[in-house]
Amino acid sequence: MTRLMVLGILRSKSMSGYEIQQILQVSEADRWAGILPGSIYHALKKMEKEELVEVDKVEQTGHRIKAIYKITSKGEEEFQKLLLQSLKSSSVSLPSELYTGLSFIHSALKEDVLEALRAQKELLIKELRRHKEGIEVKRKYMEVDAITELTFENIYKQYDIQIELMDSLINIYEKK
Numbered sequence: 001m002t003r004l005m006v007l008g009i010l011r012s013k014s015m016s017g018y019e020i021q022q023i024l025q026v027s028e029a030d031r032w033a034g035i036l037p038g039s040i041y042h043a044l045k046k047m048e049k050e051e052l053v054e055v056d057k058v059e060q061t062g063h064r065i066k067a068i069y070k071i072t073s074k075g076e077e078e079f080q081k082l083l084l085q086s087l088k089s090s091s092v093s094l095p096s097e098l099y100t101g102l103s104f105i106h107s108a109l110k111e112d113v114l115e116a117l118r119a120q121k122e123l124l125i126k127e128l129r130r131h132k133e134g135i136e137v138k139r140k141y142m143e144v145d146a147i148t149e150l151t152f153e154n155i156y157k158q159y160d161i162q163i164e165l166m167d168s169l170i171n172i173y174e175k176k
Helices: 003-010 017-026 037-049 073-088 096-103 110-142 145-174
Strands: 051-061 064-071
Touching: 003 017, 003 037, 003 051, 003 064, 003 073, 017 037, 017 064, 037 051, 037 064, 064 073, 110 145
Parallel strands: none
Antiparallel strands: 051 064
């Protein structure tokens, strides 16, 4: 995922690892894509060795020197390959840890179950709110196209489904 994101971002313009990191953080793509900040620099160095990116120029700001990377033609080919792979991969990721817990839910005390379900619901609501704030931040920095809008709407629906599940489970357990 990191390679696809970094190469995709570099397609728009040459930039430093820090700039890539900032774009991912502002759009919250680092969070939903599971990209750790340090992995960007690691990926850039590895992709540079593989000739997927190259240093376009070196800039000095104060005492710091930063490399500005650009995508190469080989990197463009790799981006296209990774893009198509991502579009073909399974788009459903089930919350298997939650489902496993639900399989044994009757083994826990009612109060503990309700506390856990309410905490899960609050976490989902908080994450949904962060995603909604994320698209608003994204709109400040760039035009959001129809595909991005559709993607975010799908993300919201996934959270709504999980929140609805928590509500239903809480309702069942409150009646016990």
